[in-house]
Every structure is written in C-alpha cells, then in structure tokens.
Amino acid sequence: MAEKKKMPLRQKIRLFVQVAFTALSNGYIKGFAEGKIYKGPIKYACVPGLNCYSCPGALGGCPIGSLQATLTSRQFSFSLYALGFITVFGTLFGRLICGFLCPFGLLQDLLFKIPFVKKLRSLPGERFLRFIRYVILAVFVIILPMCIADMVGVGDPWFCKYICPVGTLEGGIPLVLLNKAMRSAIGFLYTWKVTILIVTIVFSILIYRPFCRYICPLGAIYGLFNKISFHRYRIDEEKCTKCGVCQKACKLDIPVYEKPDSIDCIRCGACKDACAKGAITDAIDIKKLAKRL
Amino acid sequence: MRKKKLPIIVPIFSLILGILFIILGAFRGEAIVVLNKAIRICMECIGIG
Numbered sequence: 001m002a003e004k005k006k007m008p009l010r011q012k013i014r015l016f017v018q019v020a021f022t023a024l025s026n027g028y029i030k031g032f033a034e035g036k037i038y039k040g041p042i043k044y045a046c047v048p049g050l051n052c053y054s055c056p057g058a059l060g061g062c063p064i065g066s067l068q069a070t071l072t073s074r075q076f077s078f079s080l081y082a083l084g085f086i087t088v089f090g091t092l093f094g095r096l097i098c099g100f101l102c103p104f105g106l107l108q109d110l111l112f113k114i115p116f117v118k119k120l121r122s123l124p125g126e127r128f129l130r131f132i133r134y135v136i137l138a139v140f141v142i143i144l145p146m147c148i149a150d151m152v153g154v155g156d157p158w159f160c161k162y163i164c165p166v167g168t169l170e171g172g173i174p175l176v177l178l179n180k181a182m183r184s185a186i187g188f189l190y191t192w193k194v195t196i197l198i199v200t201i202v203f204s205i206l207i208y209r210p211f212c213r214y215i216c217p218l219g220a221i222y223g224l225f226n227k228i229s230f231h232r233y234r235i236d237e238e239k240c241t242k243c244g245v246c247q248k249a250c251k252l253d254i255p256v257y258e259k260p261d262s263i264d265c266i267r268c269g270a271c272k273d274a275c276a277k278g279a280i281t282d283a284i285d286i287k288k289l290a291k292r293l
Numbered sequence: 294m295r296k297k298k299l300p301i302i303v304p305i306f307s308l309i310l311g312i313l314f315i316i317l318g319a320f321r322g323e324a325i326v327v328l329n330k331a332i333r334i335c336m337e338c339i340g341i342g
Contacts, residue, residue, distance in 0.1 A: 043331040053331040054338045061331040069330035070323050081318025087311030091304050160338040167338035185341050193340035230304050
C-alpha cells in the first residue's frame with residue numbers, strides 16, 4: 001500500500017492559521033444560537049478576507065460588501081474608507097490573505113481534499129477564465145452599484161446580491177434555518193444563490209480554488225498588490241535551476257521561477273516546500289530583520 | 294539577467310496612502326454608512342431581498 005504523504009510543517013501552520021482566523025472573524029457565538037447578527041463597534045472595521053457581515057458570527061465587515069455599501073448609498077459616489085482597508089491589507093500581505101486569512105479559501109481548500117476520480121489542474125480557456133474576476137470587479141462591484149439606483153437614489157450591491165456564494169453560505173443558510181420569518185420570505189433569488197453555491201462546491205472538489213481563480217473580486221484586487229506588497233517572493237538566481245518543480249507543486253499552476261509575484265499566487269508556500277535548492281525566499285526576510293533589530 | 298529590486302518606498306507609500314484613505318473616508322462619514330450596513334442583516338447578500 002502506498003504510504004500517505006506527510007503534510008509539510010508550513011502547510012500545517014497554514015491550516016491552523018486559516019481555521020483560527022475563520023473562528024476569530026466569525027466568533028460571535030451568540031449570533032449562531034439566536035439567529036441574529038453582531039451589532040457592535042468592531043463592525044466599523046473590515047476584515048481582510050471575503051467574510052459576509054450578515055453571517056451570524058461575523059465580527060467585522062466584508063471589504064467588498066463595505067465598498068458596495070458606500071457606492072450604493074445616496075451620499076457617496078466613491079469609497080475611500082473600504083478602499084483604504086483593502087489598500088492597507090493588500091500592501092501588507094498581498095494575496096497571502098487568500099492563502100491564510102480567507103474563510104471561503106479555507107472551505108475550498110478542504111473541499112479539494114475530498115478524493116475524486118480525476119482532479120483538474122486547469123480548465124479549457126484558463127487564461128480567459130482568470131480574466132473574468134476583473135470583469136466582475138469592474139461591472140458588478142463598481143459600475144452597476146454606482147450607476148443604477150432606485151427612485152430614492154439607493155443602488156443594489158450587485159455582486160453580493162447576484163453572485164457571492166459566501167453570503168449564502170455564511171448568512172443565507174444559517175439565518176434561514178434559524179429564523180422562521182426568513183424561511184417564509186425565500187424565493188427565486190435564494191434558489192439562484194444556493195445554486196451558485198452548490199456549483200462552487202462541486203467545482204471546488206474537481207479543481208483547486210475555482211472561486212478564487214475565476215470569480216473573486218477581492219482576490220483580483222489583492223493580486224495587483226502581489227508585486228508591491230511587503231510580503232513577496234524572491235528567486236535566488238544562483239540557486240534556481242529552472243527545473244519547474246515549483247510549478248508542478250503549485251496547485252494554481254504558476255511558473256513561480258519566472259513569476260514569483262504572479263497575480264494568481266495565494267502564497268500558500270507549496271513551491272517553497274517543493275524546491276530542494278531553497279531558491280524561493282521571502283523578499284523581506286523577517287528572521288534576518290529581527291536579528292538586525 | 295538580475296531583476297530590479299523593488300524600492301522599499303513603494304510599499305511604504307502604498308501603506309500610508311491606504312491609512313490616509315481610511316482616515317479621510319471616516320471623516321467623510323463613510324464609516325457610519327459601512328457600520329449601518331454591517332449591523333443590519335443584508336437581505337440582498339443572503340439571497341432574500
């Protein structure tokens with residue numbers, strides 16, 4: 001019998017951080033018990049990952065939800081506040097947030113561990129599909145909420161309303177289960193959103209992180225920060241033999257030796273674990289920095 | 294060929310810009326809008342409204 005592969009320490013730490021951060025950002029236990037949401041002042045702030053503020057346990061705001069809340073309001077035509085949070089998180093960590101701090105990322109990671117006859121590394125038209133998240137960001141997160149408003153001047157959060165499966169999973173399902181009045185109010189939109197969630201779950205078993213790859217507008221923004229964030233990867237040209245083992249280890253199929261700061265990289269660190277030469281390092285070495293200080 | 298190193302000033306500038314955005318946004322009253330949305334169940338987000 002084939003021996004089961006041991007999980008590298010880095011991946012164990014990542015899983016621990018993912019679980020801990022998901023629990024922390026959804027730590028309002030009372031909400032789950034009573035079918036209500038947290039209404040305290042922590043919700044002034046945004047959490048770094050995609051985490052619906054209508055989840056009964058949510059302690060902070062969702063950056064994309066907050067961005068749309070401002071754009072759809074009567075008072076503001078653009079949002080500095082939510083964009084500021086996204087810029088700070090993106091500058092500090094880039095897409096490390098997707099790899100370590102996003103609850104929906106954790107769910108997709110766990111779903112991908114479910115065995116299946118054939119796992120896919122990519123889908124046909126992968127390059128085009130990865131571009132969709134930018135279209136979703138521009139159209140559903142910014143343009144439509146900004147430009148289409150009702151008679152009193154309030155718009156719809158188009159991404160949250162018609163696309164985001166996180167709201168359905170974290171808010172829709174638990175609140176409908178816990179709240180009788182909500183159960184009686186469900187209609188076509190709820191069915192539509194549950195369908196999107198089911199499709200996302202099924203695809204997450206087949207292919208690694210389909211929502212992050214193709215749909216997530218927050219990941220799309222953080223991806224742009226990968227090139228300038230404090231947390232970046234660096235290739236040691238003297239050690240790297242361009243053998244491609246990093247790309248083979250990468251579940252997102254990124255040629256790390258060529259593009260260490262790819263917009264698709266979620267900084268999971270699988271490439272670092274795979275590189276026997278130790279050619280992939282952090283641009284800012286925290287250990288060295290700590291010693292110097 | 295060696296790749297050019299990113300000057301440290303770039304992420305520092307971006308971080309300061311982000312902090313400034315948060316402060317300016319809060320002064321404009323955006324924080325209240327965000328809080329008001331976040332403390333009420335968002336019917337659109339959960340697929341009801």
